[in-house]
Structure formats: C-alpha cells, structure tokens
Amino acid sequence: MNYETPLFFHVMEYADAADRDVIDMVSGNPDWQPPDALREGLREYADLEPDRFQYPPSEGLLELREEIATRRGVDADRIVVTNGAGEANYLAMARALERDSGDEILLTDPVYPYYPGKTTMLGGTQSYVATDEAGQLDPDDVRAAASAETAAIVVNTPNNPTGAVYPAETMRELVAIAEEVDAVLISDEVYDHYDLSGEFASALEIDSDHRVVTNAVSKSMAVTGVRVGYAVFPPGLVANAKSRHMLVNVATTRPGQYAVLKALRETGPDYYERNRQRLRDRVETFTDALDAAGAEYTSPSGSFYVMARFDGYPGTLENVERLIDEAGVAGMPGEAFGDSRTEWLRFALVTPCVEEAAERLARYFD
Structure with a gap:
C-alpha cells in the first residue's frame, strides 16, 4: 500500500531551501510561550528518582486521566492518553472501522x-x-450522505482550515446521525481553547455510545512537540483502543504527562484568553491587508487559520512555491484540503511576522 506524504512537509522543505527570507505560515506551531507551570514541571521532572523515567501506565498517568475526566465530565477509565491528537484520531478511526459496521469514513x-x-x-x-462558504456543515447533507456503510463521521471544530465553529445544534444532529446509521462520530476538538466566537460546543455534551472526542494540549499550551493528547471513548470501544495504543506506542511520554498535569492544575483562564486575543488581533491585521490586496478571505470563528483567494491565482502547489520565491511568504495550497477550496490558499497566523507577511502579500498582488 502506498501512503502519500502530506504536502505540509513538501512546502516546509521548499521554504527552508529558498534563497531568501521566508515567513512561515504553513503549520500550526504556536509562536507564543507555554504556561510557566509546564516549564516548571519539566524542570522538576529532571530531578526525580530513576523509577520515574521508566514506562508509565500505557493508558496514561492516572492523575492526568483523572484531571482530564473531572474537566470533561467523564469517567477516567474511558480516557486514553495519546501521542498528541494525531494518535487519538488514529485510534478513534481504527475502532470505528473494527466494529464491522461499514468501511466508509465520512469527511468534510x-x-x-x-x-x-x-x-x-x-x-x-x-x-x-x-461545507458552505463559511465552513459550516449542514447536518441534512451529512444525513443524506451517511449509510449503512458509514463507519465514522469525522469532524473538526474549531475547524482547520476554515476556522468554522459548529454550534451545539449541529453537534447534536451529527451524534444523532451516527446513532441512526450505527456509525461513530469522531469530534476532533484540538482547537477548543481558540474559539473566538463563544459558540463552541463539544460533542461530550451529548451522551452517546456513538461518539469519540479527541483533543491535546499541543495547541492550547503551545507545545506541539510535547506530544500529549487524549481520546474519550464510549465504554464499549475503550478496551481495544487501549490495546492498540499499547501495541503501537507502548505509552506516551512520562515527563510530558507530568508537566501537562502540573500546567492543567496551575494555569488560570487568563493564559488562554491572552492567546485568543493575540489571535483576534492577528486576524484583524491580516484580513485588513487582504482587503488592501483585493482578496476574498474567510473570517475565522476559531483555530489559527485564514483562507484567502486572489483573483487569477489558484491554490496550487506551484503557486505556493511561486509565492515563497517571489513574495517570501509560505502558505498552504487549497488543493491540499480537498476539491472545494482549490482556488484558495491557507495561512497560519502563528508567527509574530503576521503584519509583515500581510504587507508582502498586499504588495505582491497589488
């Protein structure tokens, strides 16, 4: 079986090899500081006894799972701590397909x-x-597409790449559709702390044996390299998810879990609000420049991203490479995200150079 390397890596390698300075707006790596308590936790860990550097419980440190469980209103034994949200989604999709209830994964x-x-x-x-032009998903369209062959419906809210935040009614309907066709709704909520609209609704708010919620601290604590995520499974799916996690990864970083637990306990809401405000300011700065360049663009309700369409400049890999070479700005081609946004480019607002990038784009497309 051939696996296609994601275009993210190609674009980043191309930008790194460019003969000029390039502003990276490709990947969602936050440029701001992690919580102080997370740094303190890692420092503390360095001085612990040798036994603390050995394998942790495969499903995750009990104290961390209990902390997550309390915050999310679920039982700790339904939580698997994973190597980021990436593994959490992998486990959820694997369990959905293993149920022998179809082999189709319904995506947006x-x-x-x-x-x-x-x-x-x-x-x-x-x-x-x-989805519609704003990135919203109509449950009626999902219901029309779902069938007995549908093993899972996978959604991401707040959304990458559109910035859409699905309202509570949409989430309720998606869970209902999963129940109707005996599928699993997998809700990737890794950007939940970057809801800029106040409309975010977690699928955990709907009690069902047909939904899995995945998340991580990668984005919320600006630590994509720490690799601590989690999945919340229904009781009937969690045992085999733990077994697969053990066979694939054995366990997740013990020092990282320790530091994340400390950060969860000691980081106040002001940390997250400062970063949301940072993003609001960057969205305004960036979209003002897109206005000056005569571009169409999305106004994100959450996550890190703005999609833009420049007249006569479709979102191809070739055009992204031209933009790197000629404007010094690296974004992602819209064609990487499916058929509906091939005329668009996606930019990640996780760089302190957002204003300079916006000015470069405005000059380039003037």
Missing part, C-alpha cells in the same frame, strides 16, 4: 489532510460532504 470538504491519509492507512474508504 475542505478537510484536514491527515484524516483521509489515516483512512487509507486503516483500509477504509473516504467520502466527503461539502
């Missing part, structure tokens, strides 16, 4: 490219439901 268009890649790796087939 546009889509975060790792979902179709994981579907291929797991032997499933992809089908897509288009």
